Amino acid sequence: MARVSEIYASPWLRADDLGGKTIKVKIARAGADTVSQSDGSKEQRIIVDFEGKKKRLILNRTQGATLAAIAGDDTENWTGVELYLTPQPTNNGKLTVAIMPLPTDEGPESEIPF
Secondary structure: OOOHHHHOOOOEOOHHHHOOOOEEEEEEEEEEEEEEOOOOOEEEEEEEEEOOOOOEEEOOHHHHHHHHHHHOOOHHHOOOOEEEEEEEEOOOOOEEEEEEEOOOOOOOHHHOOO
16 A cells, blocks of 8 residues: 555655654754745755754744754754754644754753752
8 A cells, every 4th residue: 555645755854744742853954055935936944964863944033043952053063963853833723843952961960040
């Protein structure tokens, strides 16, 4: 039996691919590439590949800024960076892939002043 969704699967990661879960990933490679848009135009975007994952993530401006805050402005330094990907609703009600840093190792919670 063949599934259309498997035969014509997109190579690009979408929020639906996360199955409603937050997952930990490690960046295998990142860099700029030209991507065709739905209107037929082409735009330069940052593409991220993850270790052990088939799908790649095309970063939007917010995702790019978030990753730059986590790993620095130069995508060459992103290889090996570990982070979380999670589905998150946008203002228009659709889901997007949100990028979150791993927690820093600051010791047990009891040592955090409040």
